[in-house]
Each structure stands twice: as C-alpha cells, then as structure tokens.
Amino acid sequence: MSVTTLPQVAARDRAPPRRRRPLWALAAFPAAALVAAPVLSVLGTAIAPADATWRHIVHTTLPDYLLNSLLLALLVGLMTASAGAIAAWLVTACRFPGRRVLEVALLLPMAMPAYVCGYTYTWLLDVAGPAQTLFRDVTGLQWGQYPFPEIRSLPGAAVVLAMVLYPYVYLLCRAAFMQQSVCLLEVSRTLGHGLPRTFLHVALPLARPALAGGVALVLMETLADFGTVQHFAVRTFTTGIYEAWFGMADRVAASQLAACLMGVVALLLVLERLSRGGRRYHPMTTRHPPLRPVTLRGFKAAAASLACAMPVLLGFVIPAGGCCGWR
Template structure:
C-alpha cells in the first residue's frame, strides 16, 4: 500500500528521463523564470506574513489578560474553514477597479481613473494577502500550543534578569517557540506552492498555473510532469530547510505540578490595541469574505438550484468516502507498526505520508500515466477498449485524495492507537476476549474521538481540494470547488456565492471540534490544572 501511495512521485520523477518536448523548451526559455520568481516570492511573503500574524496573536492571547480574550483566541482559528481561492473571489470582486469599493470612491470624490492610487489586488502582493489571512492559523495554533507548554521557570528567570514584556518575548519565548513557528510557516508555504485557484484568478503565474497550461492548453503531459518535478524539488528544499533550521523541541515544565503561565493585565488602551490586533485577522480572513458572499447570494437570483444540490452531493460523497477509507488504511498502518514493531513498517508509513507536502496538481499529473497503463491492461484483459476503471473516474479521484491527505489520517490513527496501552490488551486477554473482541470493546471506544477528528480533517481537505480534482475528475462531474472555480472563471461572481458558502459551511464542522479543544486548552484554565 505504501508503494501505491508513493506511485505519483515515482511517476513524476520518471518524467525527467523522457526526452524534452518542443513545448517544454519553449516554456523553459520564456515563462519558466517567471514561474520560479513568482513562486519563490509568494512563498517568502506568505511565510513571513503568517509567522508575524500567527505568532503575535498567539502571544497576546496566551500572555495577556484583556476583554474578549477567550472569544478571540477561538475566532482566530476561523479562517481555516475559508479556502484562499474563495476569499480571492470575494475580495477581488469587491476591491478591483470595477468593484463596489473603488466605484463608490470615484462617485463620492469625483475622481477619474488617473486621479487616485489603489492597491492592485490582482498581483503577487494581492495573492499573498489572501493566502496570509487564510493560512496564518497554522502558525497561530502551533505557536499558541508552544507558548502554553513553555517552561514557566524559563520565563521567570527572564523576568528576574530584568526583561520586560517585549524583551521577554523576543529573548526567551520566541527562540523557544521557533520549531513550532517554523513548522506552521512551512505548512503555509507548502500550501502556497500548491495553490492554484487563488493565483489563477488573480493572474499570478506560478508553477501550478504552468502545470495546468502545459496539460490543458498545450496538451503536453510530459512537459506538465517535468514542471511538476521542478515544483517537487522546490517543496523538498522547503522541507529540508525546515529540518535544518527548525531546531529542537522546547523545554517543558520543570516540575510535576502544573503551574499556570503568569499573565499580564492590560489597561484600557492596551486592551483596545490587543483586541484590534487579534480581531483584524479573522475579520479579513473569514468575516469579510463570508459577508460579501452572503450579500451576493441574497442579491443574486436562482443561486440555490438543482445543480447546487448535485455538486453538494458529489462533494460530500467524495469527501466522506475518501476520508473514511483514508482513516481505515491509516489504522491498518498503525496496527502493523504496533504489532510488528519493525523499522520496515515505520519506513513504509513515513514514505506514505510524504505526499502531504506535495501539491495536489503534482500528484494528479503523476497518476495520469500509471492510470492509463493500468486501464490499458484491464481493457485488454476484458476485451473492451472503452474500459476505464481509473482514468477520469471516481475511483481515481478517491485514490488521489487518499494519497494527498494520508498524512492527516495517519497522524490521527497513530495518536488514537497510542492511547491504547499494552496493559489494556493484557487485561482484555486475561478476561478471555479474542483479539477482534478486544478491538471492538476496548480499542474503538478509546480511539473513537481521535479517529473521528481524523475523518473530519481529511473531509475538510477533500472539500476544499481544487487542483487535483480539476485534472482527474470524470467528464461532466463537478464538485462544489469545481463549480466555484468555473463560475469565477466566467466572472459570474453572484452565482458562485452559494457553492462557495457551502464549502465554508462544510469546513465549520471539523473546525468546531478544533475550537472546542482550543477553549478547553486555554492557558491557565482550571481544566488544565493538575494536582
């Protein structure tokens, strides 16, 4: 199974051995430098932006007491439910030259086209803004957990040496939280490199837009695979840099007894500043796009039609099926590793999870050739040239989703199985329970919540997945993400409001589980105290 999940990367790597096509030579000579420059620039801006926004907000809600802090620390996670391309559709429509904001400004002040300056949202900085305010929760959640788990002793030593709040943050807390911050920033950068919907709509040429141009416009699968190989190389560079510069994990509490973090009460002015800083990211990354989409949906006509229901059924069916299968397969890997305790099982699991760092477009391109080869063999076996089991099929899409998001499912499976101790197994066997009965009566009740969380996380990822679905989907089969993309491409913005809101609404369910955990794990809360 691990070999099958690694098949896309092997296929993409094999494309480097094939002779270059004329379209590849033309791409390398003309637009390749632009792809490289824009992709790197976008990744750098997003990496810095999410690090600053996520870290500052996490530090404020952990270390300071001000009005509304418990609510804000939960609201800061809301943009996880907002796909960046949906935010781009909503805000670009509102902020572009023909949008309502600039139109109202020109009408109010009598300005002409050359009489004022307004930021160009259809640019690299505009795309970076969309990605920063939808991806910063990766850093926020990890940095928040890191600050909560930091050793109180280290902070107290810093204060005893005369460090004020700013110096304490800069000299003590920030270096200790560096691994968590870099991990979150790395995830955001990889999501940025994998993004297609945002950069395509805003007219920013990156590797992902180049892959689609080579495959759909030029009809050259080899050139697309070679571009995908270059993108994999860039992703691998980011992953290696994170390992090198990530550092070691932070020190924990030095004593067995829980000691809540010392917090600082802010005055009226400081509270206003802290509220404004913590409120801006969720407003821009969630509230503003949702408000715009709701307004468009209300103003539009016939947006809730039969096609929307069909797209929703397609999306929910794919997401539920792929997430359930991914968790079941991941559970098999976890049990194999637990039972055999072999390095081979651990290595297989590690290889299978590497795809999470690879863009969906790369995995889809890597599956085209193996799927075509397998379908050709099956067609010859059954004597029907029209036999297509994998290429352009639901089965192919499900395999894509499992390969792409297997890491999330495997993490949930390993975490849940780790809660089942060997003493539980021994107790069940001593009571005469068979292995199957022990799994049903002991393991599953303990593992259930974590497994459900894994299903919900993969479900959310599949609902939002756009690039891979565009390449491998069957003909005349659209999901909510595909329908939103096509409507945005046709500039039918009012019509895309309903499917876009449906995607966001679907993302709120797993996010609600996460937000409940955030609320329970609040710094200094009584539920966290240990005797």
C-alpha cells in the first residue's frame, strides 16, 4: 500500500488541469494532409531516375531558368519591400491629405491579377501603343531614334509584379508598426531624430519579422507566376515546367523542375530564419498608448500623399481603366 506524502499532495493540487483539445484543432491534421499531398506527389515523382529530357534541360535551359528566377525575385522583393514598408509607415505615423482613403486604397492592387496588369502596360507602352505613338507624333521622331525602356523584358515583368504584390508587405508592416512600443519611437524623436531616421533606425528594424514575412509571400507568388512572365517572354522555372509537361510531354522532368523551384523557395526561407534566430523584434502587447501620428504640412504633406497614391494609381487605377477602355 503506497503512502502519499504531503509534498506530493501539494504538488498535485498545484498542477494545472489538463485541457482538452478543441475539435477544430483536430481538423488541422486533415487540412495539413490535403495541403501537403501535392508537394509530396511532386517530390515523389521528382526522385525518379533522370532521363534524356532532364539531361537536355540541365545542359541547355536550366541555368537560364535559375538566373532569371533569382533576378526576378530579387527585383520584385526589393521593390515591394520599399513600397510596402514606406507606405505602411506613412499612413501609420503621419497625417496628410487623403490618408484615411489611401490606407484602405493601398490594398486595392491585391485584387488586380498580375497578368491583367501586364497586358495593360504592354498595350500602353509597347512600340505601337498609345504612349509611344503620341510621343512620335509630338516630337516627329521615328522608332529607334529615341530611347524608351523595353516593357517586354525581365525588369518590366518585375515592375508589373511589384505593382500588384506590394500589399502583402504593406499589410503586415502596418500591423507591426501599430504594435510597436510608442516609448521607443518617442525616445528616438526626443534624441533629435526626425521621422525618416526614426523609420530607418528604429521602426523598420523592429518590424523585420513582418517585413520578412511579407517579402516571403511576395517571392512565393513571384516564383509561382506563369501568365505574367510568359507574356513578357521571361523564361523562369514556371515556363520551364509548362514546356516540359505540355511541350515535351515529360511529367517527370516537369516534377523535377518543380522540385528545384520548391528548393529555391525553401532555401530563401531558411536563410532568413537563420539570420534572424530566435530574437524578438517588436513587443506583442497592447499595454502601451497608441501611436500619435505627426501632422505634415506643405511640401511634406504633398509628397506623402503622392508617395501613397502612386502605388494605387499604377497598380489598380490604370489597369482597371485599361480594362474598362477595352470594352
């Protein structure tokens, strides 16, 4: 017969009650299985022995796929990080004309498909488009006598993708800025730092997890895009997968290219995670007073309004206007 001592009874009384898992938590397992099924299917097909098609791709087009995909991801990541973070900081920390409307309108490009935006800008800026036609009529110059950026290029595709994907960064960075401690921002202001230096040296480093998360979503959307890069004649992994599957009728080679693409995405995420470690960059609490926006006037107010309005104009208003004009 066992004897229960007083310390054991006290420890048992202090132990928290065991909680039951809610039923909705159990639904996460089948949901995760459904999400993982396509990935596992691709990886399972990709481990098949290399055939002649795969060896041909490796020796001819795979370097171009890899280089173009990395350059496209780099350009889109830099542009979306800059536009999204700056717009989020302006609508959070400043008061200027149109701020209330722009803080919601900055999400509108998320509703515009990237390929539709690409069709609009190629129609607008191509050699036979309205912009160059008007320029030739006004100046009297012929095509080839004036410099004009080529829209059907890798930089052109990067700009179009950045126009519609920056809301991922904007949304996460705005939430991070609103959760930051006002005390740190006020200390920076009392030390003589203006809004730009406070943004660069205090607010942006604290919002690094949100910035990295938004850029990661942008990169995955960029690397998975097919319609836009195909329209701009940029050969990336997605075009290679399409050509291997439907052009060469080789599902194994297409799966191997898809596995390479998933490996590139996983590598980018792992590198960011390792560089950040387990450090926390902003407090997850609401025990601090809300941030008091600074009122801008004159040139600064106009510049802030223009900086927040340009992404909406380029990423939603012009493509939507072009779609309405084609009716």
